[in-house]
Amino acid sequence: MGDDDLVFKALADPTRRFLLDLLFARDGRTLTELESELEMTRFGVMKHLRVLEDAGLVVTRRSGREKHHFLNPVPIRLIHDRWIDKYTERQASALADLKTELEKQP
Amino acid sequence: MGDDDLVFKALADPTRRFLLDLLFARDGRTLTELESELEMTRFGVMKHLRVLEDAGLVVTRRSGREKHHFLNPVPIRLIHDRWIDKYTERQASALADLKTELEKQP
DNA sequence: TTGACACGTGACCTTCTGGTCACCTATTCT
DNA sequence: AGAATAGGTGACCAGAAGGTCACGTGTCAA
Numbered sequence: 001m002g003d004d005d006l007v008f009k010a011l012a013d014p015t016r017r018f019l020l021d022l023l024f025a026r027d028g029r030t031l032t033e034l035e036s037e038l039e040m041t042r043f044g045v046m047k048h049l050r051v052l053e054d055a056g057l058v059v060t061r062r063s064g065r066e067k068h069h070f071l072n073p074v075p076i077r078l079i080h081d082r083w084i085d086k087y088t089e090r091q092a093s094a095l096a097d098l099k100t101e102l103e104k105q106p
Numbered sequence: 107m108g109d110d111d112l113v114f115k116a117l118a119d120p121t122r123r124f125l126l127d128l129l130f131a132r133d134g135r136t137l138t139e140l141e142s143e144l145e146m147t148r149f150g151v152m153k154h155l156r157v158l159e160d161a162g163l164v165v166t167r168r169s170g171r172e173k174h175h176f177l178n179p180v181p182i183r184l185i186h187d188r189w190i191d192k193y194t195e196r197q198a199s200a201l202a203d204l205k206t207e208l209e210k211q212p
Numbered sequence: 213t214t215g216a217c218a219c220g221t222g223a224c225c226t227t228c229t230g231g232t233c234a235c236c237t238a239t240t241c242t
Numbered sequence: 243a244g245a246a247t248a249g250g251t252g253a254c255c256a257g258a259a260g261g262t263c264a265c266g267t268g269t270c271a272a
Contacts, residue, residue, distance in 0.1 A: 002120070004123075005120055008114075008117050008118050008119075008123065009118055009259090011114050011117070011118070011185075012114050012115055012117070012118035012259095013114075013259085013260075014108070014111055015260085017110075017114065020189055021188075021189075024188075024189050030218075030219090031218070031219065032217090032218065032219085040261075040262095041261070041262060041263085042218095042219085043220090043221095043261075043262065043263075044260075044261050044262075046219075046220075047260080047261080048260090050220095064218090064269065064270075065217075065218050065219070065268065065269040065270070066218065066219085066269095067218080067219070071189065073189055073190045073194060073197075073198040074198055074201045074202050074205065076185065076186060076189050076190060076198070077186065077190060077195075077198040077199055077201070077202040078202050078205070078206075079117075079182065079185060079186070080182060080183065080185070080186040081202055081206070082127075082130075083126055083127075083130050083177065083179055083182050084179045084182060084183060088179060089183075091179075092179040092180055092182070092183040093183055095180045095183070096180050096183040096184050096187060099180065099184065100184075100187070115229095118229095119229085119230075121230085136248075136249090137248075137249065138247090138248065138249085146231075146232095147231070147232060147233085148248095148249085149231075149232065149233075149250090149251095150230075150231050150232075152249075152250075153230080153231080154230090156250095170238095170239060170240075170248090171238065171239040171240070171247075171248045171249070172239095172248065172249085173248080173249070
């Protein structure tokens with residue numbers, strides 16, 4: 001299985017994206033902390049974190065019996081670079097901003 | 107199903123990513139043209155293109171009995187913006203470039 | 213040292229997904 | 243008109259993925 005495949009498979013699940021959102025808002029949370037934010041068993045959350053870690057989207061650091069999780073943005077940047085070259089980046093960025101802006105006021 | 111879910115599900119499959127690569131290299135190809143690049147039935151390719159189109163990653167234009175496919179980079183930019191804010195963008199970009207550079211000379 | 217706590221593994225079941233096929237519609241060219 | 247070409251639909255099957263559980267390992271604190 002290719003390097004990128006792990007990343008895309010990891011991002012394919014909404015629960016895992018939500019975990020990334022949580023870590024994006026605040027880094028360094030433990031499994032139990034993250035579990036409390038989800039309507040799911042600890043085992044489910046653990047499985048998802050494992051997938052994210054294998055993909056390199058999440059990096060961990062152990063400290064005693066706790067394991068802290070951190071978001072790694074590099075793989076996401078690589079996705080961007082794969083299909084957006086520096087010439088079209090300005091347009092894509094502008095249109096993306098516009099879409100975000102429009103969705104703020106429904 | 108959320109808007110973004112379609113995008114991530116679409117990107118989860120290697121065949122679909124390869125289709126995006128093909129369109130990134132050259133836009134406006136028809137189904138039959140794309141099929142000839144893949145070891146797969148026309149139906150398989152059609153199904154994948156349908157998924158990409160539903161996700162907004164590919165835009166199409168009909169001309170007679172032909173259907174031309176174009177890559178739309180906006181959803182990919184939105185992925186980027188979701189987990190990379192403008193403060194960390196420089197680091198992420200630099201590290202991504204470094205990784206690409208290192209992998210060029212194995 | 214004993215109990216509570218944080219994290220981990222393997223098996224299991226249900227649901228989703230990828231790929232193929234038989235068959236169908238619409239456009240172009242002779 | 244008739245044949246060839248480009249694209250489309252619905253059903254079907256094998257394999258993968260999400261979620262839960264019973265049980266196990268290491269760490270901290272009273």
